[in-house]
Amino acid sequence: MTTAALQRRAFDWGPALLVFLLGIVLWQALVVAFDVQDFLLPKPTEIAQTLWDERSSLWHAGVYTLKEALGGFALGSSLGILSALVFANFRWMGTAFMPFAVAANAVPIIAFAPIFNNWFGLLNPFSKMAIAAVLCFFPVLINTLRGLTSVDPRAIELMRSYAAGNVSVFRRVRIPASLPHMFAGLKIASVLSMIGAIVGEYFGGPTTALGVTILNASAYSNFTLAWAGIVLASAFGILFYGAVAAAERLTTSWDPSRRAFRTE
Amino acid sequence: MNDRPAVAIQGLSKRFKTGVTALAGIDLDVQPGEFISLIGPSGCGKSTLLRIIGDLIDPSDGTVEVNGKTAHRARLDHDYGIVFQEAVLYDWRTVSKNIALPLELLRWSKEKRQQRVEELLRLVELEGFEDNHPWQLSGGMQQRVAIARALSFDPALLLMDEPFGALDEMTRERLNLELLRIWEASGSTIVFVTHSIPEAVFLSTRVVVMSARPGRVAAIVDVDLPYPRAARTREEPRFFELVTEVRERLAGGEVAA
């Protein structure tokens, strides 16, 4: 890499790295200085130690939950995208459905979790996938729909001048134009799916799941383990988000609004 | 009236970071009260030159003086108003509030602002539209609002970057007349960038013809048509001669006597 590119990389990530290190140091210092209870906030060094000691079981639990999250993400997002395509084509359906989307979105996942556990069985991973799917559905639907329906009218006019049919307009104009919006929704969904899976597990699940591990650790006063689990859950969420963001970069590098926002 | 030029440019050059030399050695004096048009082929740097005068871009070489001060000082002292090709009005402000924007920044009192806005609305003939929003106006009306805004604090210098470029021919001709009327009423100096030869000749006291990139002053044509000019002026023989002269200068050749 050229020195200029390296410099740019450093400038891009340097501040964030600095903040991370500062944060960890501050955390450690505050916990020691104020003698904060283990229950509330263990020292980062202790959490790191526990992460290492229990790495095998934590990792497996994390992967188990990640699979639930991925399943739910796939299900919810594809349904969301499909619905967006339908609503973009049949506008009246969208207008009719939207208030319900808003209302359903306002029902906290806490309310769905017990119902889905009842429906599909506590130990069945599908019950958690369903929760993740519901959480993913709405952001993906709303964002994708906005992308499909905010096209410059002149772009549509141009297609019509070529006597292009509706399907063609969709394929060549609306769908490419909606990709940035869709990815905005998918990024939100990626984080929510992981959270949804964990919330579902809080209401009951196999001990091989991360959420259950955290809950049980708290119940048995093993708070460093609980926090280690929380850190791991967050890490998996970040990885998932990063994967979606990478996919976005690959497919929508042309979008000026994204670039303008990110770089200066 | 002092004899100091309103705008004094010496040896001005501009090289962009991308390696493009937009301007190469511009010398130009604009006397107070003049109406100067800058005309030239695309990419000749006329907009860049205008922005350098307005201290919105820094020159690479040379000096620019506005009202006897540096361009930077002139900007900080609010010595000029600028009008762009797009009206750049704020959607969330009414016509009155858009016009009053610079006055708010200059901390004028509410009464003074109101009074001045009323004057300006009369000047650009937009009375009755105080409370409309920009999207409710036609392109020509939006530009009139932009002109009113540029004149709001009565600057000595007005910089205009193809303000009528996005409008149709008829609206353009009408606004040209209005601009001349406003110019005579306010007595300001105007530096006007345009693509249109007839417009340049119709409006100006002098037309500065620029060469293709890197931009230099290729020629300066004195427009000796009498003021006040009217729609009729466009049909006079002298007008056609001048338009032809400018066109030939643009093409790079000498004018046949």
Place this chain on the structure above:
Amino acid sequence: MASIAVDRTTTPRIGAIHGARRVGLVVAGIAIFWALWEAYRWIGESLGITWPFPVNQTNMPHIHDMLHAFTQPLQPGGPPLIHYEWHWALFTMKEALLGFVLGGLIGFGLAVLLAHSVILRRGLLPYIVISQTVPILAIAPMVVVGLGTKGVTPWVSVAVIAAYLTFFPVAMNTLRGLLSPRPRDLELMRSYAADRRSVLWKLRLPASLPFVFSALKIAATASVIGAIIGETPASIQDGLGGAIVNFNQYYSTGPERLWATNMICALLGFAFFGLVVLAEHLIVKRAPEHVA
């Protein structure tokens, strides 16, 4: 005079027709959903469907049973459920409102700060995003207890949790809005030698309003969800969260009550959302969008 192109906004009569049409569609939607629910229930029970889940009284109570549950007393001889639901809803609303205000202010302040510094943006933005990957449900009890030791009443702690979910959309969207002015807009400000403060007040803030309101709409529902989630682990009995936990425990003896509570949750979020939409309508004046 130049041609007048004044856009007459829709007359009140047309507006009323649009409104009636909207309401009609919503009512029709509810009716269709009801019909589908009952139809699936009836078919499911007759055919004994067990996939994806067994269709029976417990898993899919009749909708009219859910509504009926509102009128039934919780304890023998006591007031009907709707009475409790109303009080729980108010309690949760209190938490959500405080959380909304707190989160909104923090998010907004953060956005203004980040809009003016590239370094801060680079440094803090990743962590703002990462903050949302932490499962708040797991942290909630620690927050409530921790703040409790500092003398903070539980419901305020829940409001803090609600604020945690609220500040993120507000911060991100407001930032986008503050950075939305185009180069030409900024050039105009430069020509007036406007200082950063003026640029913020006269250009960036007004330009960001549509973005802020779109964030507030998300934040409205997020604050309700945050409040409910915050209540559950802390075993706060006075709100909807506590009700959900209880009715879940006793689900088999009265499934309708959980569903009824869910309806209230949805209504609460929806009402809050509606308030924000109303406020937006009154405050934000923008050109009608020209999109297809």
